Amino acid sequence: MDGDPTRVVIVGGGFAGYRAARALRRSLLKAAGIEIVIVNETDYFLYLPLLPEVAAAVVVDPRRVTVSLPAALPGVRLALGTVTALAPEKDRLSYTDPEGAVHELRYDRLILAAGSVTKLLPIPGVAEHAHGSRGVAEAWYLRDHVIRQVELAAAGDSPEERDARCTFVVVGAGYTGTEVAAQGPLFTQAIQRRHRELEGQRTRWLLLDLAPQVLPELDPRLSRAADRVLRKRGVEVLTGTSVREATNDGVWLTSGEFVPTRTIAWCVGVSPHPLVAGAGFETQRGRLVVDTTLAIPGHPRIFACGDASAVPDLTRPGEVTAMTAQPATRQGALAGRNVAASLGFGIAREYKHHDLGFVVDLGGAQAAANPLHIPLAGWVAKLVTRGYHLLALPGNRLCAAVDWLLDALSPRQSVQLGLVQSASVPSATTTPGEQR
Known part of the structure; x- marks a missing residue:
């Protein structure tokens, strides 16, 4: 609608989604009329690598490994809920909040950083x-x-x-x-x-x-x-x-x-988030196919990063990056900058992975x-x-x-x-x- 702000929606607040939101904030600091919304199941970013220490009581309080999204991302609106459906032909998505209410959200740019879930094998019990x-x-x-x-x-x-x-x-x-x-x-x-x-x-x-x-x-x-x-x-x-x-x-x-x-x-191990399978886009081993700028082919306004995406590894032709925090973090930051570039702020770049x-x-x-x-x-x-x-x-x-x-x-x-x-x-x- 005329008068509505340009809206960038990020699905997921993990390593990729959090970094995408942070990069977008920085890239769009001087921009007016652009709204950033992050849709996440919790109101926090979870630092997964320290969970074994939480389980073993080395890190006493689990809140040590969580970071409030509203506090860490001022100016970014949090939509608390789980995305259940995408309608790219209408530039819309639906999500369900923790109390079961269903909401629809319009977007002008979309970053899919839904992450992954525990991998269950077909083993009885x-x-x-x-x-x-x-x-x-x-x-x-x-x-x-x-x-x-x-x-x-x-x-x-x-x-x-x-x-x-x-x-x-x-x-x-x-x-x-x-x-x-x-x-x-x-x-x-x-x-x-x-x-x-x-x-x-x-x-x-x-x-x-x-x-x-x-x-x-x-x-x-x-x-x-x-x-x-x-x-x-x-x-x-x-x-x-x-x-x-x-x-x-x-x-x-x-x-x-x-x-x-x-x-x-x-x-x-993990599997890509179930949202990926129902998104209607091309997948590779259950992950969304993207180009080297993290855009989904044929959908230049939709980007994907992290575990949900099969990002080409330019350092290993024919391979895709691993489902780990290190590439997810850097892919999220690049996705945020490339979305900003698509809105006229900066220059889009390719993702090139260097294992640290x-x-x-x-x-x-x-x-x-x-x-x-x-x-x-x-x-x-x-x-x-x-x-x-x-x-x-x-x-x-x-x-x-x-x-x-x-x-x-x-x-x-x-x-x-x-x-x-x-x-x-x-x-x-x-x-x-x-x-x-």
Whole structure:
């Protein structure tokens, strides 16, 4: 309608969506009559890489890893809800707010940064009995659940029940699964020390993956370094093995072994957000096809970035960028600038990915890192890892640093609050952010 502002709508407030909104704000500071709207399921940006530390009570308060979108993006309007339908022929989208009301939103430019969701494999019982670690509720639930299992074991009389409650199975030896499994023994040891009834009780942590090694995407030297840390802590690393079936009493492994347990942490990976499949655009392996400027072919006013998009990797012809936080962050920033360019502010540029390395926190004084492709392990990698997270966090840096210091100097917290129940956090829970 005449007189309406030019509206840019961003779907998703994770790494890509948040950075897109921030870049747009900066590019359009002097522009009048342009409105930026971000549609997100929560009112915060979630820093996913620190969720394993939330689950292990290293980061005490989950709010440390969340940043308020309205506070961090002044001038950007937040539409709280989940996008359910796109109508590109009408320049409209529909979303449902947390109370179930349906809204329609007009746009002149659209950035799809819907991110990804937990990948569920067609394995009997997984959806009912496993829990993921890609959301605040999931991480908090896992923390409470682990504490509860140890406490129930301490109160139990049956040796078989104690063994099952003190057995924890982590499925997936990628970044998240490896960090959860590495943090786990340190956490359960801290809880167990407070229960004399469990003196001499064996606590098992198992890490499963069909791949031949942990962190299969990394340099073999760093994979071996992580493997040594895990085994030194007593983690049973079972490569070439996964779950055949999950039950209320335990898991059947593909090796034929049955492991009695009450805890299955599902860290297998992610899939593009379901919105992508119903968007009506061309996809590649479930991700939206875009050109090198992040625009969707045939739809010059619609851009996509992050886990939801198959962005061509110009440094590896024929390949697309990985579904991790590093490319999502930079793609989001470029998408914001290119949308601004399409409105007459700046020049559109192509996305060219340069891998800056990775960091994996293994708990305690251990980590594995590859900054600028220099392989590091041990305390040096730990310093690099902590420094990277502090720089990458868009807020709450001091709070996170204080939690790390307190964890090093004081006993680990082991209180379960019971605020999140099991039924509230199935492993299919979706998260508006991108995978790391």
